[in-house]
Amino acid sequence: MMPEEAELARVTEAVRHVVHGVGIPRPAPEPGATPPVHLWQGVESYLRTGGKFLRSALLLWACELMGGRRTAALPVAAGVEIYHTWTLVHDDIIDRDARRRGGPSVHEEFRLRGAMELELSPEAASHYGLSLAILAGDVQHAWAVSLLAGASEISPEMALRLIADLETDVLRAIAEGEALDLLLSHRPLSAMDEGDILDMMAKKTAALYEFAARAGAVIGLGQYSPDHFLVAPLAAFGRFCGMAFQLQDDILGLEGEDQELGKPVGSDIREGKRTVILHHAWRRATPDQQERLMAIVGDPAAKEQQVREAIALLGSLGGMEYAARLSRGYLDQALLELQVLPDRPERRWLEAFARSMVSRRR
């Protein structure tokens, strides 16, 4: 194991401990009280099945690079992880994703269990799964905030500034990014615009990475100064990592393995998700190829064979290659930001972190 991998394992373990050890106290399952039990199982679902804790690691290393103590930032790191999780739960409803992290998504799990355990009709079971997933995400949202509010080793002023930052600018970006994602998927492929797609990625994904880096940095600094000459580059580093991560995510969604992804390869094709891959390929496609893409992309009922055809087409038109080039470009920008930061071990971990955004296979 490389030193930075060992370090990531240590960080992940520490955050996992906080996630599973504190927060909203879990009610003991009462006999017969089925839905609170389902609700709390929904709340813990994605946290139980894993997650890479990347945002937490970013936050903790940013804190330590600025001279702060890891323990001071731990509850905030756990809060960021859980904040990310609630956006996934609600996003999976919106994107109609039935799988996540190798298991059913929350709304899908409780659709199945509503049918089996509560013997609901298919329609009622669907609505039950949807309802429980909305509530589970709401609880996680509140849980994340309460972890920040309860962070005892940072000053009350700092905790409040971090909560305000997360719940105004960051939340606004995430919600607008989701809404933009929703709209773009309803526009014709011919009206795709790369600027819109990058804007959507910046809001939906990079904003929370940027927050994680900024939060860690100001905690390490001991005062909430987002414009500080070392905090600002760390925040930018986080943002660029987020962009590189999302581009690689889009590539893996087409080229990865089901098992490593935790969801079916090609689901982005059926959903009609707008990516720079699709945009780049579309601009280079012949009218015949565009017609093929139009017939498959965005069709939830597209056959396995058709999805494979579309992926091959996107590949041969250079879509994945282009996204990989863009991703490396963001990596380079991230590494440039690191240059101005103190030469400490955490800087090397952050460098490895940035490189893993591009090289990861899951």
Place this chain on the structure above:
Amino acid sequence: MMPEEAELARVTEAVRHVVHGVGIPRPAPEPGATPPVHLWQGVESYLRTGGKFLRSALLLWACELMGGRRTAALPVAAGVEIYHTWTLVHDDIIDRDARRRGGPSVHEEFRLRGAMELELSPEAASHYGLSLAILAGDVQHAWAVSLLAGASEISPEMALRLIADLETDVLRAIAEGEALDLLLSHRPLSAMDEGDILDMMAKKTAALYEFAARAGAVIGLGQYSPDHFLVAPLAAFGRFCGMAFQLQDDILGLEGEDQELGKPVGSDIREGKRTVILHHAWRRATPDQQERLMAIVGDPAAKEQQVREAIALLGSLGGMEYAARLSRGYLDQALLELQVLPDRPERRWLEAFARSMVSRRR
């Protein structure tokens, strides 16, 4: 106008000013950027169309009764109102309510606009409305928290304690109450239990009333002491008012006027909502009457005539009368709590407030 009505009007106006004047800055609508515009319209929807600002008034009067200044508590009062609003937006999805406050519910409004403005298919429009409503509620949730985080006239310690209170115990109660509501409606009528129904009301409705009173009281006191000999009775006062409010709400849902309610009378019947009214009537019904109720309650397609028949049956079996008696019982308990509080004008306003829970017609 009675003095307490004039006072309520003043309070409402003050909170309305905060709700519409501060918070997450509104982005100017960009041409072509349809969904962020829809998103922000969804966020403001229920706030624009009204609301009675009851929880805000409770909070502000509790603050003043404890000797605090109204301005200190105003952002928190606005936050509680917006917090209530996000629970409504998500609750309307879960309850499949198409109307609220005299207009379409958020998911219904954007289903209609998705079909008209974005020319979506009926199925896609439904999903669009659902997705936007989930996001609009999420934004309101965050907005409410950020109002508490930004309350500049209370100490950072106090703001953090209030956020932690709201986002742990209160949120947990609300989410469990929602989940319980969902489960109870899937149980057979014959398995109804009054204790379950009252527990659900306490969690879903009374917990936020109690929080409003407690938050106002500790702000007025100048320190977060929920067990203080004057704070605890005010919190209990809030909880009893919440129970009385919900019971009257259930009565109005059957006996009110569409226009005053802002939603169709009898929708609780079609939804199969478990209320003490239904429980009481069921226990007193003959087998024939139970069969009639079973045929109508919980049938979304029940005809106007059938719904009227069910309401008449609930009335003749004493259901509404029983709920009214229970509601007055909670009012009495609320008034008892007031006895130990200082004899100041705000105590009279709170007394009028409690009485209005039971006497209100909308």
